Amino acid sequence: MSVAPKREAYDVVVIGAGPAGLAAAATSAEAGLSTLLLDENIGPGGQVFRAISSTPVTERNQLGADYWVGADLVQSLRASNAEVIQRATVWSLDRNLDIAVSIGGASAFVRAKRVILATGALERPFPIPGWTLPGVMTAGAAQTMLKSSALVPDGRTVIAGQGPLLWLLAAQILRLGGRIDRILDTTERGNYFAALPHAFAFLTSPYFAKGLSMMREVKAKVQVVSGVTELSAAGDGQLASVSYVAGSKRETIPADLLLLHQGVVPNVNLAMSAGIEHSWDDLQLCWSPVLDASGNSSVAGIAIAGDGAGIGGANAAVVRGRIAARAAVEALSPAEAAKLPAMAALRADLAKAERGRLFLDTLFRPAPQFRIPSGDTIVCRCEEVTAKDVLDSVAIGATGPNQLKAYRRTGMGPCQGRLCGLTVTELMAQARGKTPQEIGYYRLRAPVKPITLAELAAVPKSETDVKAVVRG
């Protein structure tokens, strides 16, 4: 189970086995490059194709045809010579393309000629009052349990937020016999007008028909409240109720489970720790890496594919994986690259897969009050730091997220800023009257996931390493 990599060096190391990583690793290995695919999860698929090789959901239409596409990607990967290690947590990547990976509690080190990061996305923080209560989870969390363990909500369940995943999850829960009491749609009314200029591309994309039919399926069975402008969760050590405002009406409903979702954002930790340049995306409201048309980053030899390169969805992720892999093959084995689909054809595929995205991004751009909290609402879940704590620190001189660490330890807990980073940047930007780009983000460093000191101490070391730290 806990097998270390077979070699010390590879032509290509792909990190993450979601749609982009699966496509990239298969393409690279088929072209004859020695390829290693490292993935943190129990099986391949990433989030969108989670548990694709093991799901207990046997009625295929319940998960939808888009899910089962993942099985073909896994099959292509298995048919290739790529070496695949699951439950492998990459905790370091540097400019020399040296990679440290923790597998079964022991660290191994590999070197690559090219690295393709396919670390995907995570759900945008949804910092409302009470979001740390037991019983409040992300919509993605519920979907993970649904796909990998055929678990569905059976208590009083409220789903709140916006975006395509929310409707897909609701449809899947209902198909599997789960319970949803109410859906609270937080999409800002003004966004419908803002998105209008992009409507044609969306209406002619596959998203439209699928989205519409899913929304109809859900609305036939669940009460949907739209135009929700305030949202909070309450309870004593456990979620008991959800309150919201829609129109001028405030309502409180009892609940056992609240599932939150307001889109996904790139999972930047590993890329940023490798020193890759990122910039603030004011439409998607997140940090995205600065990349060329082949996915190459500002660090030579490291490309990024999939949602980690900027949110584009699963279809775009697959194509971006192939583009990044083709670029690696061109660099390392040009003769083999001639046998792959031409770059121009892949870029045309990408444009097709990205059709309609601008409409979705504009329509589902989350409202400020759900991104930038106030008062006693927790911003940093790990260190339990509130919005007021952050603003108080700004008032006495904290200038950005890195200074704030010294004041409040925000971002210094185990999640390393994944659940507070965007909130801290936007909150401080607003308080200081600056742009998020000017305020910046946490300076991320290895190890990007916590590992034990015992694991570090057990790493093989040379006599020189020992001499460097031993006295006398």
Add this chain to the structure above:
Amino acid sequence: MFKRSEQDKRPQVQIFVDGVAVAARQGDTVSAALLASGCDARRSTAVSGARRLPYCMMGVCFDCLVTIDGVGNRQGCLVPVAEGMQIEIQKGKREIGK
């Protein structure tokens, strides 16, 4: 909070939660098994002692931290259950030696 779909035909796996036998299914993560079990699986945080349950189930939030087979601070959402696995709901910080 969650129930299992009837179509789930995976074999059972017995785990122990604070010493009590709990039925999980092969392929469940520790966190999924705990949430499906109906046990009070709430941990308490190291900072204030506040109660928490898993939030993201995908390895990023660390609210699923749990002691597995004597090792503390494991991310329960990334570890598959195994027959006889001993799980302790972690209260506060990881203890020294665990």
